[in-house]
Amino acid sequence: MKTQRSRFDLKRRDFFTLLGGGIVVYLSSGNPSELLALPLIQERDIPKDYNAFLTIYEDGTVICHVGKIEMGQGPITSLPQQVADELDVSIESIKMVMGDTETCSYDPGTWGSMTTRSYSNFLRAACAEARAVLIQLAGEHLKISPENLKVKNGMVFDASNPEKKVDYGWLTKGQRIERSMDEKPEVKDHTQFKYVGQSRLHADARIKVSGEAQYTADIPMPGRVYAKILRPPSHQVELLSVDYSETEKMEGVEVVRDGDLIAVLHELPDVAERALSTIKAEYTSDEKEVDDKTIFDYLLNAPAETEEREKAGDLGEGEEQADFIIESEFYDGYKAHAPIEPHTAMAKWEGEKVTIWASVQSPFLMAQDALARELGLELENVRVIAPFLGGGFGGKIYNPQVPEVAKIARLAKKPVLLAYTREEEFFMDYFRTAAVIQIRSGITKKGMITMWDYQHYFVESRGSDTIYNVPNKLTTGYSEKRGSPIHPFSTGAWRAPGNNTNTFARESHIDMMAAKVGVDPVEFRLRNLTDEKMIAVIEALKEKFGYSYMKGPSGRGIGIACGTDAGTWVAVMIEVKVDTETGEVQPIRAVVSQDMGMCVNPQGATLQVEGCVTMGMGYALSEDVEFKGGDVLTSNFDTYQLPLFSQVPEVIDTVILDRQDQPPQGGGEPAIICMGGAIANAIYDACGARVYQMPMTPERVLAGIKKASG
């Protein structure tokens, strides 16, 4: 595999030509690698110039151009709150343009709960600078020193004589303003906010309930045809021969081929689909002998890179100090992202230039850059526009549909829409990895942890650190060796990568220790925690839930799990009913408590928490990818079971600790990490069954019940 870095020289884009007049404020993107939670497949130079992000028009309209995309997590609502506060304009005057590589500021991608905790800091600083520039301009116009000026709703006025005033729109009228402050103004203090910290409903709700909101497949395009791609039966096979002579005879059907990429085109998707089924293809056979049953032994025996972290004290000493040693082994199967909108892209070539509309979380880095690199194009000849996304969850970071549709449209010489079918979506997804975790720990009779030996196989390290105060500890990670792929298909980031599996294992094991010494699991946690933020989050959780201490299994069916993710401290308590005849688990009520620093939009943050709880129930209880070698047997929602209305708890309460004076942290992912652990512990508390494998299906719960009673 080539590791050569491509280096692009970005020409300075003329935003004034693109966007019209007004003030343009530049936003330094910084080094994208700092923003990345993922290894770079390539890296741009830090732009020598800066990207524009803000234009103010004569009528006072503020257009905010950001490289972030909207996939349901709410930046279209929360970013304007921050812009309005820093600029001192009304929120209604702000319009968002998102995810367009030609008109928006560079951003590597919308992932890792980074929009608020990282990107917002650049945005707020730039808005504060824009405000200072505008005040300076107003001072020159009004002949008043800037320190005597105030701003309200985009109007700059003399503090001692409000009649002397000028608005932003007038100041920017027809002018090209490029000015920056020598001394950078500070962003506002949380006590000065008007919009930040206030709950706001989704700004895009009106067009989403009416059906007007456009996702990639909804963009009208005259002369567009659908493409259907020939897919192999497995990821482990190669194409031997193909015959599409009959296909080409079908009326109006066109077949295009670029190496192994073979696509059928027709203006009607039904006809394209039928035509695709007439292609005869032969493949090599799949030799990989691993499936969803044998995967865990396979992973434990696979060659791996070893990395030791979090080393402290001496495990031997910790073992000597312990009265009990507890050992456990946890398993997690592959999970699909399964956004309801499959990967989709449309391409239109005009000469050497291609415009791509695509459902991508990363229009710049993983779509524009990746495509330019793959096809050897100049960056300015690739424009990627990400309309609304129908969900992402980390699954739209990699975008195989983008190079596919670009190649097909270039051959077809007409606009092409490539909308994956659900079957393709399951086949082409890069799954959350299957994993094994082994834990060996020591505790005293009094319930103090003396030793923690944590080994994680093939799951990311995020969330693998011990959050408890343990004097003797070691975390060992086993990961894929470079150049020797282990998994029979691709794996990758899935909402809070690694943390769901790690938190499930750690928090299950903590409960096992609490049970061993007969201490209530919440009390046990508080006894072994010194992290004050975690303690405060758990105390708030206890209070909201109305929890009282009882050693487990108490029969109440209440489970807790806690952890940290994306800079946020989070704890979840869930109550379940377990049907001991069928093994079915029914969540009744969930409470989530989190310290996420400053919260921009409490309503939006609450929605993310509720979404995390609901989505997390799926990986915990029912979602599992079935496969045989590289053949992904799970192909649609009839066998891949997402959470259903009947399975969702009637109440999900959210407590967001008041930390408005702290820097903002992530909100899109944290709560989901606790769902496996909280549910596993609730099942144990209900019936004494310890389930070591996710998803915790009825069969596995029944097996746990049988083991507990036998």
Added chain:
Amino acid sequence: MEKLIRFTLNGKKTEISVDPSLTLMWVLRDQFGLTGTKYGCGIGVCGACTILLDNDAVRSCTYRVDDVMDRNVVTIEGLSSNGELHPVQKAFMEKDALQCGYCTPGMIMNAAGLLIANPEPTRQQIIHAMEDNLCRCGAHIRIIEAIQQAGKEMKKMSQP
């Protein structure tokens, strides 16, 4: 072999000459530009393509276009009247009962169908009716609340 299909679409009599075996969902999207009806699974298990057919909520990906001959089809675009949102649409906004919004039109159409058949559904009846509509973002509890609210609102409106 094309066939002339006559039906009522969003309150207007319409006709189209097409291959009668084409999937209703694609015809609505591609021939009529009604892209609020979404593709999600293609086999009728996710509900993103739900429409009203003679006031019943059905999965348009499992219907052929000639199945709607002489019948009445309403899509999400036809649910509002004269720019005024349907009570279910309003309730989804007020309860913030969506995130990415991709499943939302199907959810709303299914809920609208439920409220036609059963104007005062219990919470359990709502869950039962919505059970096969999938939402990946996890807006479920708000969707249930929105439908309860819309039901109450529609009852108020229907009273003199």
